[in-house]
Amino acid sequence: MSNIVIVDGNNLVYASNCAMRLHTSDDFPTQAIKGFFNSLRSYAKKFQPDKIFVVWDGGKSKARMELCPDYKANRDVEKTPQDQMVYEEFLMQIPLIKKAILDLGIYSCSGTGVEGDDLAGMLARMAEKLGKKAIICSSDKDFFQLVNDAISVYNIINRGKKERLTTLENMEELHGLPPEQWLEFKAMLGDKSDNILGINGIGEVTGINIMKRFGSIDGLALDQASETPTKIGKREQRLLENANRELVERNIKMMDLHNPTGNFSTVKVVCQEPNFPSLREFFKEYELKSFYLEFNSWVSDFNSIRTVET
Numbered sequence: 001m002s003n004i005v006i007v008d009g010n011n012l013v014y015a016s017n018c019a020m021r022l023h024t025s026d027d028f029p030t031q032a033i034k035g036f037f038n039s040l041r042s043y044a045k046k047f048q049p050d051k052i053f054v055v056w057d058g059g060k061s062k063a064r065m066e067l068c069p070d071y072k073a074n075r076d077v078e079k080t081p082q083d084q085m086v087y088e089e090f091l092m093q094i095p096l097i098k099k100a101i102l103d104l105g106i107y108s109c110s111g112t113g114v115e116g117d118d119l120a121g122m123l124a125r126m127a128e129k130l131g132k133k134a135i136i137c138s139s140d141k142d143f144f145q146l147v148n149d150a151i152s153v154y155n156i157i158n159r160g161k162k163e164r165l166t167t168l169e170n171m172e173e174l175h176g177l178p179p180e181q182w183l184e185f186k187a188m189l190g191d192k193s194d195n196i197l198g199i200n201g202i203g204e205v206t207g208i209n210i211m212k213r214f215g216s217i218d219g220l221a222l223d224q225a226s227e228t229p230t231k232i233g234k235r236e237q238r239l240l241e242n243a244n245r246e247l248v249e250r251n252i253k254m255m256d257l258h259n260p261t262g263n264f265s266t267v268k269v270v271c272q273e274p275n276f277p278s279l280r281e282f283f284k285e286y287e288l289k290s291f292y293l294e295f296n297s298w299v300s301d302f303n304s305i306r307t308v309e310t
Contacts, residue, residue: 004127005049006120008138009056009108012036012156013097015139017090024287029089034288036097039137039156040106041301047135047154048304053269054101055119056094056110063261064115064254071254074195100282105274105305111267117142118260119267124151125258135165142186142255147171147179176208183258185211187251188239196251199244201235210236217248 016035023029044052064071079087101108109119117140124134128150136143136153143153148168155164163174172178177185188207190198202210213230214220217239223230224240238244276299283292291298 003047003049003133003135004123005043005047005052006123006127006134006136007040007043007052007054008116008120008136008140008156009054009097010094010116011138011140012039013094014090015156017086017093028286029092030286030288032090032093033097033100033286034291037100037288037291040101040104041298043135043137043154044302044304049135050132050305051107052305053107053109053123055116055123056098056108057116058111058114058262058266060113061115061118061261062113062263067250067254068196070195072194074192096282096286100279102270102272103275103279103282104299104302105271107269107271109267109269111262111264114262114264114267115260117257118262121146121257121260122264127151141175142191142257144171144175145179145182145186145255146257147182177211181211181216183252183255184216184248186255187248188217190251191255196254197247198251199238199247201238206235210239217245 013032013036016039017029017032019035020031021029022031022034040052043049060072098108109123110116111119117138120136120138120143124136124146127134128148132150134151136146136151137156138153139155139157144166147153147166152168153166155166158164163170166174168179175182185207188199188202188210189204190196210217210220214223220232220236221240224232239248276295279299280292280295283295
């Protein structure tokens with residue numbers, strides 16, 4: 001079975017930008033560029049994919065904003081001077097990376113009002129239907145809900161000795177729950193990075209324990225309505241309150257990548273024949289010496305990729 005790799009573009013660029021500080025002789029930031037292409041090369045070597053797709057955020061989902069008007073509002077707050085500099089450098093490097101991946105023969109995907117995680121999920125399920133295996137490269141744990149025989153998730157952040165590739169076989173061992181329970185578990189916790197409120201007092205340990213003991217919130221409710229209910233604490237009891245159950249149902253709708261939101265008619269998938277001379281010149285211009293001085297060796301790690309198919 002052939003592989004495709006799906007890279008969460010904004011996620012990888014941001015992580016790369018925060019990992020180090022690097023710049024050209026005239027002080028243009030290049031840490032995200034270097035980190036992104038180092039990572040991309042490692043994915044090509046490790047997974048030997050037929051194709052690599054990089055998905056990009058095209059703005060907030062209208063449907064999620066309707067469910068939660070404060071969705072991602074925390075990202076619009078005033079930043080410290082240091083954080084503002086990091087954010088501006090992140091934005092400066094994205095257009096350059098987008099151009100360079102096309103010169104490498106990589107697919108670039110985005111759509112107005114379509115978020116990157118929705119695009120990644122859609123592509124992974126499409127690949128599965130075509131009989132391919134998909135590896136999603138991201139640090140976003142929401143993708144664990146998609147894990148199955150054909151879809152796995154590779155953490156872009158090195159956590160030391162912990163396995164970075166989550167598969168159907170190792171997910172429960174690595175993360176405590178099987179994929180089919182992950183969405184409801186995440187909906188209980190909410191997501192601080194996206195400003196999605198969770199249930200007060202329910203953290204990862206409590207949430208996993210509830211799912212393991214009762215299977216779901218409905219399972220907990222059935223147990224408590226039985227003649228011999230299991231003894232539970234105050235935090236578990238909060239899950240049975242109507243307001244909190246409604247909050248979880250809302251969060252499930254917001255986090256469900258099996259049924260992603262967005263106007264997918266706006267999505268464009270762009271690819272071109274590789275332009276290696278242009279790519280090498282790009283690496284030289286931005287003073288990424290290890291890339292352009294050993295360019296032939298560098299680019300040979302992408303030999304498994306079959307480029308430009310309609």
